[in-house]
Amino acid sequence: MLEIKNLHASIDGKEILRGINLTVNAGEVHAIMGPNGAGKSTLSNVLAGRDGYEITQGEVIYKNEDLLALAAEERAQRGLFLAFQYPVEIPGVSNVYLLKAALNAVREYQGLDELDAMDFLTLVRSKLELVQMDEKFLNRGVNEGFSGGEKKRNEILQMALLEPSLAILDETDSGLDIDALRIVSDGVNALRSPDRSIVMITHYQRLLDYIVPDFVHVLSDGRIVKSGDKELAKELEKSGYSWVNEESAGLPA
């Protein structure tokens, strides 16, 4: 599904990612953990194709294509979905319009016809249930005036509708209270399937109690310094990130 090889990326001349290697196969759930400033958000932005990052070395293969050569929307149309850490507010564009435009963009790429209004609404309603969102959210501006929890649920709603092959969840747990965390996690778990991969990026172990990963990686100073199964996350919780940093201090640069 996704293969990241020796990825180096910098912003404004400052190197943030310093040689990432990661392979994600279909159906797998990976968690990438790390302290602030480790490069977690840079990694998700680079994968989704945000402007302003310079790729200095390495490559990313997604479904046998050079991911880095594609525009942001081309990646999205090919099933790569980023659930944003801070979803932006877009007053004047209704949520339902965005959902429809996004779904049709994917369908067009897949060679499918646009859904008619009735089918579309039926589909959206079924997905709303999944994240326990009220229908009135559909007619509000995208994320406009949404609470932190509502924004994150809205991200998962979009994911449910777009049915991506690879979902990157960037700090999806941040700013959520325990109830909202449960709703969001239930939504994500319902979307787990053998042909869908998920990469969760998170600072805290808490999320992993709800969405149990197959693999856990520790990102520090722009590199993955340790990989393991979900036990690794528990160890991190106990000993903190400094433990990993000390352990990896001996690694070659």
Next chain:
Amino acid sequence: MKPSVRQLPEVATPFASVAEALNVDQMPWLTELRQQALKQFNSQGLPSKKVEDWKYTSLWGFGQQTFNHDALVHAVTAEQVEQAALLENSYRVVIVDGQFSSALSQLDNIEDGLTLSSLSTGAAQVQQHLGQQVDIAKAGLTALNTMLMKDGIVITVAADTVINKPIELLVINSGATDDLAVHLRNVLVIKQNSKATFIEHYIGLSDQVAMTNVVTEVVLDEAAELEHYKLQQESDNAFHIATLAAKQAAKSNWHTNNISLGAQFARNDIHSRLEGEQSHTTMDGLYLVNKQQHVDNHTRIDHLVPNTTSNELYKGVLDDESHAVFNGKVMVHKDAQKTDSNQKNQNLLLSRGCEIDTKPEMEIYADDVICGHGSTVGQIDQDQLFYLRARGLDEVTARSLLTYAFAVDVLERIPSPEIKAALADVIEQRLPRGGAAA
């Protein structure tokens, strides 16, 4: 401060001879009015850029152009009119190439209390109001309009009457006559406790050079309400000059919405005088310009008595090498206490080469007031653009959508759902990738 004006006799002279011809069959008071205007126009000419109100807009190109005042026979069909009209269901008054056409108009079953007539037949009815809301001495083209006005619409609404059906004045330039100049005068008098909806709609059917110079005078009696729309879709080679002026009695409400899309050169002067307590003005506007279009919106609100309110929102989208000017003046006169006024002008720049000049102004001579204005210039938000692209929308569509989202604020404030929807359609078609509304 004396306005410095450019003498342009070579401009004035051809117009003057047209004015002479008009005087033949006039009522004496109207002849008198035209003659005063002619005198004024001859002495002041066209304003130069040294006049503060014309600082960013040059009439040089206008002055270079020669215009034709005699329309040839046109051949506009009912179907074309149907297609051009904003609303299907309305009282429709159609003016083609400067002349009222009763055949193309749709004036059946007029409600009680409403009178609709063309200027040529209705002028006597509004003698006391005609020419009262505008100043021919003010630098601009009002004097020219006054000496040459030929047709237009006169609307009166009797007291205690609500006119439910909107009135659409459809002004069409057919393109049959080269360089045609059209001078129109509209007068609306809404009596107390009455309500009406009026749409001025200007449209060109060809890319012919043309001039429309229109003055619309509005009188709102006590507790009268007017929803007043102006939609300008003239040809890329047209000169459009419009003045809207209203005087408002107590508790009256004037809501203008000025949408400027067409013409190579468009200038709007919109002026409200709040003369009665608890009167209110909403002045909204949207200008979408591209290529080498020039649009200049000058608004002015005079708060003359205590307890009046105003609210203004003008938004602009500038593409290519277009140039837009906004000048909004709010004047709170002495003793106009408890004035509450808010004004906003926001601009979105899409392209290298475009230019915006914006000047929100306040002059305040009373202390117990809440007045504010804001003005912004910016571009499409990169985070929003990335968000949409990360959801699979291509860049052109995403930009188009964000542009629409920027502009739609102005439409959101429209009270009538039917007109809102019709205008939304018009705006969408104007965007690089239309059809953005949900």
Next chain:
Amino acid sequence: MVTLMSEQAQQIEDFVPNEYAAGFVTDIESESLPPGLDEGVIREISRIKDEPEFMLEWRLQAYRHWLTLETPEWAHVQYPPIDYQALSYYSAPKQKTDGPKSLDEVDPELLKTYEKLGVPLEERARLAGVAVDAVFDSVSVANTFQDKLAEEGIIFMPFSKALKAHPELIKKYLGTVVSYRDNFYAALNSAVFSDGSFIYIPKGVRCPMELSTYFRINAANTGQFERTLIIADDDSYVSYLEGCTAPMRDENQLHAAVVELVIMDRAQIKYSTVQNWYPGDENGVGGIFNFVTKRAACRGESSKVSWTQVETGSAITWKYPSVILQGDNSIGEFYSVAVTNNLQQADTGTKMIHLGKNTSSTIISKGIAAGRSQNSYRGLVRVGPNAENARNYTECDSLLMGDKCGAHTFPYIEVKNPTAQVEHEASTSKISEDQLFYCKQRGLDVEDAVSMIVNGFCKQVIRELPMEFAVEAQNLLGLSLEGSVG
């Protein structure tokens, strides 16, 4: 309740101070040119000052250009036409030699004058950290700390002296920021200017003390036309202060100054003004006509200029300290408090001209109008076609005290580059009855409450002033800070 309200309103109206403490006249013998202006007068000024030939030539060019100009009429101020032939263009205290070498030689009357104005010229006195140039009518009468500054290579001296000591610097920079062709008053100043301060901060030098000029108009029927030129070379920094006062006289007096600032790579100038020229009496009789052209050129990359002004004086203020942001990443700031009372008229603001890439500007303007005064903000933000990523933020608030005054806002925004972000906001209001009631309920009397609210209103600007000036400015605003700043 009704009477209480109006009483309260009256108290608010009375609040802005009317007494003008700096209104005394110094009794000193002076030498003045007779009233009138022609080329002969200009030659005479130049001769008295023993100027180099190029200076006289420049003055004459400016004068000839001035003759072709008309008085500008666009400002929101009204005054009777000025008879330029009725003014004297040069006045100086009588001196034995061509200028005092040390304070010992300065006329004790003059020292007393500055003492009374709170600007002691003794170096051991209170303002130990501030070097002062004292300009009395048309000439500089004292200039402190010159030796100490010279150690750092800093030049800080009266303009007329600099013209002899550093003609090459003056020739290189004079008129390059404000040309004599710029406007009517700049042309007049260029023709007849008498003195002012000249400052040069060499590369890499951070000026160790505040530099300050204290302008005093004393003689009657005299115009003051000073000229200030400050050059901050690469990587240098200077903070400069100016103060202005004049006696109370029934005639209007003209003050037409020009200030030019040149800021090179990574250099920074902080320029603070407390303008307290005589404002005229409560009937609008007398007072200074203050027509000033101040402009800074941010020529170097990452250069920065910050104008802070507290304008409480003058019958008429016509003043727009501006910044030309030529250097990439350069920064311009304008912080202003303008207070008008009685029949004062102020039309003041700034111009920010963005030309370089990544330039940014901030404008914070606070206008307070009382009595029958008129207080206008007039500003221009211009973004040129090549000024990529220009940023401007403007906030412009007015406070009205009483229903006979006026507060006006005239901002011009001109943008020719699609990457610009410009934001302008303005508001006008009075002190709300709710705010006053709240303060009173907490035990403050009206005067303290108003003082506190006004102080809060101006805070963003006052805090930009150097400490000594902030105190003076607050006193001028009639504010008492004691325990009331929230």
